[in-house]
Amino acid sequence: MQGNDRGTQYRSVIFYNSDLQKKESEDFITELNNAGVFNNKIVTEVTRTTTFYKAENYHQNYYAQNSNQPYCSFVINPKLDKFRKKFKEKLKK
Numbered sequence: 001m002q003g004n005d006r007g008t009q010y011r012s013v014i015f016y017n018s019d020l021q022k023k024e025s026e027d028f029i030t031e032l033n034n035a036g037v038f039n040n041k042i043v044t045e046v047t048r049t050t051t052f053y054k055a056e057n058y059h060q061n062y063y064a065q066n067s068n069q070p071y072c073s074f075v076i077n078p079k080l081d082k083f084r085k086k087f088k089e090k091l092k093k
Helices: 019-035 062-066 070-086
Strands: 013-016 045-048
Touching (some): 019 045, 062 070
Parallel strands (some): 013 045
16 A cells, blocks of 8 residues: 555566576565565565556556656655765666
């Protein structure tokens, strides 16, 4: 569950194609959890890629197109700010 978003369609997931991608994803989640970046443990699933269905166009790049929406402003932005501060040296310039 993420805020008011409830149901399986709102869960976060990382889809991987190789064992290396799986390991890197799991290692990074562990690193974030150990660093205490978020108040709660990360529950993002790490799952092998199967059939992929692209979301509707209005969902594509949602945050980039809607960053001023209340949910983005009050829920996502503070989390991104905290993440950027904690992992500044790891982010691409």
